[in-house]
Every structure is written in C-alpha cells, then in structure tokens.
Amino acid sequence: MEDLTNVERAVELLQQLGLKEYEAKCFVALTQLPSGTAKHISEISEVPRTRVYDAVRVLETKGLVEIQHANPQRFRAVSIEEAAQTLRAEYESRTDSLRETLQGVEAATVEDEVDVSHEVWALSGSAAIATRTSQLIEEAEEEIVLVVGHELALTDGLVDQLESAQDRGVSVIVGTVSESLREDVRALLPGAEAFVSELGWLSSMAAADDDTEITRLLLIDRATILVSTAHSNAATKEESEQAVFGRGFDNGLVTIVRRLMATGLFPVDGPPSGAAGEGASSDAS
Structure with missing residues (x-):
C-alpha cells in the first residue's frame, strides 16, 4: 500500500x-x-x-x-x-x-441446532473487533474483566463503554502489562479496579522471535470471552488484528481462559475484590 x-x-x-x-x-x-x-x-x-x-x-x-x-x-x-x-x-x-x-429481509429457517456450549467465532480487522468488544461490554450484567495487552487497545471509545457499564452497576476490573498503563487506567476510570497483570507472556517482548501480540483479554460475566491479537508483517510494515470469542459457561475456550485468569492474571497479593477468581476456582474443583 x-x-x-x-x-x-x-x-x-x-x-x-x-x-x-x-x-x-x-x-x-x-x-x-x-x-x-x-x-x-x-x-x-x-x-x-x-x-x-x-x-x-x-x-x-x-x-x-x-x-x-x-x-x-x-x-x-x-x-x-x-x-x-x-x-x-x-x-x-x-x-x-x-x-x-x-x-426487512425475512429470516430463513434451518434444521441445524447450535450448541451454545461450543460456540466459538473468529473475526478480523480492528473495526470489527472494536464493534464486537463494544457489543459484549453492553451485554455485561455483573462483571467485566479486561486485560489490556497493548496501550493502543485502550481507546477513548472503550473507556466510554466501560464507564457506561459502571453507571449501570457492572463491576469493572482492568489489568495492564505495565505500571504506567495502570496509572492511565486509574485516571481514566477512577471507579474501576486496576492492577498490573502477572501474565508476562501477553507482551510481544516475552519472545524475541514472536511478532504477534495479545492486545486484549475480555471476560464478560464469567461466561463470554474475547481474545484479540495483532500481527506485524516485517516485509510490508502492515499490522493486522484478529480475534476469537466464545460464549457459554461450558465452552472450552471460556473455561481455559477463565482458569488462566484465576492462576496468572492477578498480582501475587490476590485478585481484586469480586474478580473472576471465584468463578474460575469452581472450574478447577
């Protein structure tokens, strides 16, 4: 280009x-x-x-x-x-x-039944991922756990959406990969619990030969997960973003990520009050 x-x-x-x-x-x-x-x-x-x-x-x-x-x-x-x-x-x-x-297009009827417990979808493009993130946040009723893997993922629009969720009584917990980013979150979202995540592998710096970076982990009401990654092409100097998201308490993707959050997401002094750890620990039992 x-x-x-x-x-x-x-x-x-x-x-x-x-x-x-x-x-x-x-x-x-x-x-x-x-x-x-x-x-x-x-x-x-x-x-x-x-x-x-x-x-x-x-x-x-x-x-x-x-x-x-x-x-x-x-x-x-x-x-x-x-x-x-x-x-x-x-x-x-x-x-x-x-x-x-x-x-105005009429819905078609098909005989296939969708098993919600295995619902996993993939999407590409920053605009599509931002739209899906917004929709999932709007659906939250109790708790949003967001881990920001890259500062560019913390957009003004995302902050506004999290503020709206807080206004309707949803608990918002934000993890970051650096102290400076945590301070930014605290300034932008004073009502949210912010902490530095223990998941060091979120950063692309964790592997020198890895040009893919996890930009965000989003867990909604312990039942819906979205994971997005950004990939840099050294030859074209272009960056593309992909994501997967899954729904359902019994969904394998949701379960795995929820357990990761419980074991490595929060700082060593334990999760913030009301965080996803309680729901995740029940999975491991």
Whole structure:
C-alpha cells in the first residue's frame, strides 16, 4: 500500500466509495487543475478523451464537478472539503438504506441446532473487533474483566463503554502489562479496579522471535470471552488484528481462559475484590 502514489491511492479510495475507475481518475485529475478541458483531463488521467465526457457528467450529477458551457467546455472539481462532505453524506445514506433493507429481509429457517456450549467465532480487522468488544461490554450484567495487552487497545471509545457499564452497576476490573498503563487506567476510570497483570507472556517482548501480540483479554460475566491479537508483517510494515470469542459457561475456550485468569492474571497479593477468581476456582474443583 505504501508503494502507491497519492494519485493512485486517491483513485483507489474513490472507487471504494462508489465511483467507477474513469470517474475517480477524472476527478483526481481535476483536483490537480484550477479548471480544465476534456483534453487536459485525458492527458493527466490517461482516460480516453471520449470517455472523459461520460465520466464528468456522472461526477456533475454527484455534485463533485462543475461545468462551464464554453467552447470547448471546461470543468473544475469542487473543493476537497466539499467533495469529502458530499461523499460522506452519500455513503451514510447508502449505509442507512442498507440497514433498513437488511432488517426487512425475512429470516430463513434451518434444521441445524447450535450448541451454545461450543460456540466459538473468529473475526478480523480492528473495526470489527472494536464493534464486537463494544457489543459484549453492553451485554455485561455483573462483571467485566479486561486485560489490556497493548496501550493502543485502550481507546477513548472503550473507556466510554466501560464507564457506561459502571453507571449501570457492572463491576469493572482492568489489568495492564505495565505500571504506567495502570496509572492511565486509574485516571481514566477512577471507579474501576486496576492492577498490573502477572501474565508476562501477553507482551510481544516475552519472545524475541514472536511478532504477534495479545492486545486484549475480555471476560464478560464469567461466561463470554474475547481474545484479540495483532500481527506485524516485517516485509510490508502492515499490522493486522484478529480475534476469537466464545460464549457459554461450558465452552472450552471460556473455561481455559477463565482458569488462566484465576492462576496468572492477578498480582501475587490476590485478585481484586469480586474478580473472576471465584468463578474460575469452581472450574478447577
């Protein structure tokens, strides 16, 4: 991705927002000019001149380009800020329409029965993982135990969600991998119990040849667990995030992680009051 020029990256992003290739190329070309003719646009964008007119007409209907009816016709792009606002509004409108349409789709019936005690799911991408984390926190009724393996996982949005959970009476316990991060948690969430975890293997520094880092462990009401990891690709310098989560008190993944939390999560002086240790110890008996 870093090998792309700004022009190529802009064209790619515009296509992701719904423009066709020639439309995206013509718009980017016009952002490089105060105004231009079809000939100018074709020379800069490498879009065939005969196709420039069709592309520009579409851009005009979308509110991204203005046309001067001279001879020859001249075209200019709206400001970058105005274009961004226009595309954002169209994207949000399509998203809202998609939500309403999908909600109107009738549920299909199948004969398979899902065994909740073996429910384990995987997902990828930081946005998807953050959304799932938020949903699980919103479902909490009694207790949230969160171990932050990397400071970047402690986002403003996550802090707001934990505060909301506290407001509805949920006990929030946060473990960190460093003293400095614990102090940050105490400042951000004064109502939560914060401590430095004894799980040193959470950090990628624990193994010099390991480029995968556990970013968070989340345990909800001793029955739902989410574990997320971040992997760095040394060749591309890109970082990807994956997670698994499971539900059900008898779920093997939930049981294993709950026992790990009971035996190695808390500092040597014992778990904070009301933490997951009691529920986990019953598993080991």
